Amino acid sequence: MHRLGIGAEHRKKRVILIADETTVTVVHLTTGEILATNTINPDRSYWRNTQKEPGRWPGSFS
Structure with missing residues (x-):
């Protein structure tokens, strides 16, 4: 099973x-608005929305 990240909003x-x-x-x-664009990667189960900046990732603390 794969999941698309489009955003909680x-x-x-x-x-x-x-x-x-x-x-x-x-x-x-x-509306016809494009909400998300996701690149298909069969090796991953979650495909993030490439239109949004990535959020906080583990290990990226300043």
Whole structure:
């Protein structure tokens, strides 16, 4: 099973997923706004939204 990271702010929104061999794009059903773009990596179970800056990662404390 794979999970797409699109962000908690988009929870319960109706979306359309557009997928090809390398990318999944999440589009808001009503507005057409692109909510997320995720690069497919079959070796990972979580595919992060490449449109957002990564959050805090373990070991990245200043």
